[in-house]
Amino acid sequence: MSAPSGGGASRDGYGSALLRMSSDSRVVVLEADLGKSTKSCHFREAHPDRTISLGIAEQNMILVASGMASSGKIPFASTFAIFTERGFEQVRNGVARPGLVVHLCGSHGGVHTGTDGSSAQSIEDLALYRTIPGMTVMHPCDDLSAEELTVQLLNHDKPSYTRTARNKTPRMYDQKTSKDLRIGKGSVLRSGDDVAIISCGVMVSESMKAAEYLSSNGIEATVVDMHTIKPLDTNLIDELANKCKGIVTAEDHSVIGGLGAAIAEHISYSGGVPLRMVGVSDRFGESGTPRELMEIMGLTYMDIVGSCESLMS
Amino acid sequence: MIHSAGAGHPGGSLSAIDLLVALYGNKLRFDVENPEWNDRDRFVMSKGHASPAVYSILHEVGFISEADMMSFRKMGSVCQGHVDMKWTDGVDFSAGSLGMGLSFGLGCALAARMDSSDRDIWVMVGDGEIQEGQFWEAAMAADFHSAGRLNLIVDRNRIQNDDFVELQMEVGNVANKLSSFGWEVMEIDGHSMEEIVSALEWSSTNISAPTAIIAHTTKGKGVSFMEDNPSFHGKAPSDEELEISLEELS
Incomplete structure (x- = not known):
C-alpha cells in the first residue's frame, strides 16, 4: 500500500x-x-x-x-x-x-x-x-x-x-489503490504476524501509527481498514485469527454494537482468539477539539498500542 | 377474513371500503398482468391495518385469489397483517407503522415528475394517524414541491386504537390545517358514492397543488354493533357476530 x-x-x-x-x-x-x-x-x-x-x-x-x-x-x-x-x-x-x-x-x-x-x-x-x-x-x-x-x-x-x-x-489510499477497494472486503494496509488491528473510519490512521510504534518495539501488526462493518469480512477475520496472537479493534464509536462488537460476535462462534476493543466506553462526549476528545475517550494510537501490548503479554 | 384469522381491524376497513371501491373501480390505472408497470398509478395505503379492505379489492380486481384472501395473517400468506408491497402483487407500499405513507407518496410523485409521467399518486391515511409529526413534515414538503399529482384521502372515522380521536388527541379541523399548509381541500361524506366519485375526479384533475379529500366516515360502517364503537378497531368478530355482520352487510 x-x-x-x-x-x-x-x-x-x-x-x-x-x-x-x-x-x-x-x-x-x-x-x-x-x-x-x-x-x-x-x-x-x-x-x-x-x-x-x-x-x-x-x-x-x-x-x-x-x-x-x-x-x-x-x-x-x-x-x-x-x-x-x-x-x-x-x-x-x-x-x-x-x-x-x-x-x-x-x-x-x-x-x-x-x-x-x-x-x-x-x-x-x-x-x-x-x-x-x-x-x-x-x-x-x-x-x-x-x-x-x-x-x-x-x-x-x-x-x-x-x-x-x-x-x-x-489518506490511506491514492487514486490507484482506492480502486482496489470492494464493499464487504476488508483492506489490509500493513502485514504483521503478532497482532491484528482491525479498525474503521478516523481510527485507521491511528492504527497505522500504532503499528509503526509497535514495530519499533519489536511487535509486528497487521492493520486492516474494515470499511464495511456489515456484511463483515469474516474470511479475513478468520485468517487473521489463525495467523496472529490476538485482535485489537479500533473505532470512533461505542464499544457496544459497533465494529469491535461485530467481530466479537463472529469470533465467539468461530473459535477463541483474544480480543481487545478500543472505542467509546459507554459514555457521551463533550465539546473539545477532535484531538482532545480522542484523548479523553481513549481513542489515540497510544490507546491502541496499550491494548496490543496488554494482549501480547 | 378477519374472523378466520382471529385477528385484524374490521372498524377501519369498513370505514374505508366505499372510498376504495370508487378509487379502484373508477380512477386507479393499473395492470393486473403487470403489477410492476412503472406508469401505473400508485395507491399508498398508509393506514395499513385496514388491510382486509385492500385485500377484498385486490381480490375483486384479480390481483389475489380468494384462497389468498382467506389465508390473511396466517404463516406464509401473501396477505400479511398489514399491507406489504414485498408480499402482495398490487400493493405499492409496506405499511404498518403509521405516519409514513404521505412521505412515500410524495417520493413517488416527485419521481413521476422527473419521468414526465402523468401517473397519479393516491395516499389514504386515518385521522388518528395524522397525530404523527411525520405526516405534517410530508404535508409541508408536498406544498413546497408543488406535488400536484399527489392526492390524499383522510378517512375521518373519528376513532383510533384506544378510543375516540377527540379523547386521545383531537386532530381538529383537518381541512383548515391542510389548507394552511397550501393544499386544496374538499370535504365529503365518505359513504356517499356520488360525492366520492365527484371528489376523486376533482382531485385527479387538479394538478396545480396537492389535493386532499377529507372523507367523513363511520368506523365499522354497515355493521350495527361495530358502528362508532372503539372496541372494534382491532378485534375479530365472534362466530355469532360474524353471522350478524354478514347478514347486515348483505
Missing part, C-alpha cells in the same frame, strides 16, 4: 462520488438542510433538477427516498449521522423491510466531530443500522476510499448506511 499522502475528510469523498455518478439519470440526491456539510451541495449545484430539499425533517426525507426508490430512482440521502438516527424506524420499516434500495449517508459521525458537543457526536449509528436485516453498513477512513465505496453503491442491490467524518484524516 502506498504511504499516506495529503489528507481528506471522508465527507468530501461522498460529495465527489455523487458527482461521479451523476451521469446516471436514476441518481437523485435528498437533503435535510445540511447539504453544505455532508457535501451533497456539489451535486445540487450541478443537478438542481435531481436534488430534493426536504428541510429539517429527516423522517420525511427517508420515506420520500423510499418512494423514489420504489419508482426506479437510486436515492442518496444525507444528513448528520446523529440526525439519521431520528429516522431509525423509518429506515427499518420504510426502507429495509420492503427491500427498497436507498443509500443513507450520515456525516459528522463520532466524537471526532469535535466542538459541537455531545448532541452532534453519534457514537451508536453503526450499531443501530447493523441490527437491520439486509442493510449494508460502511465507515470509510478517508476521502478517496469514501468516494470509491460510495460509487460502488450505484450497483449495490441493498439499502445502505455510510458514516462519513467531518474532519480531514491522513
Whole structure:
C-alpha cells in the first residue's frame, strides 16, 4: 500500500462520488438542510433538477427516498449521522423491510466531530443500522476510499448506511489503490504476524501509527481498514485469527454494537482468539477539539498500542 | 377474513371500503398482468391495518385469489397483517407503522415528475394517524414541491386504537390545517358514492397543488354493533357476530 499522502475528510469523498455518478439519470440526491456539510451541495449545484430539499425533517426525507426508490430512482440521502438516527424506524420499516434500495449517508459521525458537543457526536449509528436485516453498513477512513465505496453503491442491490467524518484524516489510499477497494472486503494496509488491528473510519490512521510504534518495539501488526462493518469480512477475520496472537479493534464509536462488537460476535462462534476493543466506553462526549476528545475517550494510537501490548503479554 | 384469522381491524376497513371501491373501480390505472408497470398509478395505503379492505379489492380486481384472501395473517400468506408491497402483487407500499405513507407518496410523485409521467399518486391515511409529526413534515414538503399529482384521502372515522380521536388527541379541523399548509381541500361524506366519485375526479384533475379529500366516515360502517364503537378497531368478530355482520352487510 502506498504511504499516506495529503489528507481528506471522508465527507468530501461522498460529495465527489455523487458527482461521479451523476451521469446516471436514476441518481437523485435528498437533503435535510445540511447539504453544505455532508457535501451533497456539489451535486445540487450541478443537478438542481435531481436534488430534493426536504428541510429539517429527516423522517420525511427517508420515506420520500423510499418512494423514489420504489419508482426506479437510486436515492442518496444525507444528513448528520446523529440526525439519521431520528429516522431509525423509518429506515427499518420504510426502507429495509420492503427491500427498497436507498443509500443513507450520515456525516459528522463520532466524537471526532469535535466542538459541537455531545448532541452532534453519534457514537451508536453503526450499531443501530447493523441490527437491520439486509442493510449494508460502511465507515470509510478517508476521502478517496469514501468516494470509491460510495460509487460502488450505484450497483449495490441493498439499502445502505455510510458514516462519513467531518474532519480531514491522513489518506490511506491514492487514486490507484482506492480502486482496489470492494464493499464487504476488508483492506489490509500493513502485514504483521503478532497482532491484528482491525479498525474503521478516523481510527485507521491511528492504527497505522500504532503499528509503526509497535514495530519499533519489536511487535509486528497487521492493520486492516474494515470499511464495511456489515456484511463483515469474516474470511479475513478468520485468517487473521489463525495467523496472529490476538485482535485489537479500533473505532470512533461505542464499544457496544459497533465494529469491535461485530467481530466479537463472529469470533465467539468461530473459535477463541483474544480480543481487545478500543472505542467509546459507554459514555457521551463533550465539546473539545477532535484531538482532545480522542484523548479523553481513549481513542489515540497510544490507546491502541496499550491494548496490543496488554494482549501480547 | 378477519374472523378466520382471529385477528385484524374490521372498524377501519369498513370505514374505508366505499372510498376504495370508487378509487379502484373508477380512477386507479393499473395492470393486473403487470403489477410492476412503472406508469401505473400508485395507491399508498398508509393506514395499513385496514388491510382486509385492500385485500377484498385486490381480490375483486384479480390481483389475489380468494384462497389468498382467506389465508390473511396466517404463516406464509401473501396477505400479511398489514399491507406489504414485498408480499402482495398490487400493493405499492409496506405499511404498518403509521405516519409514513404521505412521505412515500410524495417520493413517488416527485419521481413521476422527473419521468414526465402523468401517473397519479393516491395516499389514504386515518385521522388518528395524522397525530404523527411525520405526516405534517410530508404535508409541508408536498406544498413546497408543488406535488400536484399527489392526492390524499383522510378517512375521518373519528376513532383510533384506544378510543375516540377527540379523547386521545383531537386532530381538529383537518381541512383548515391542510389548507394552511397550501393544499386544496374538499370535504365529503365518505359513504356517499356520488360525492366520492365527484371528489376523486376533482382531485385527479387538479394538478396545480396537492389535493386532499377529507372523507367523513363511520368506523365499522354497515355493521350495527361495530358502528362508532372503539372496541372494534382491532378485534375479530365472534362466530355469532360474524353471522350478524354478514347478514347486515348483505
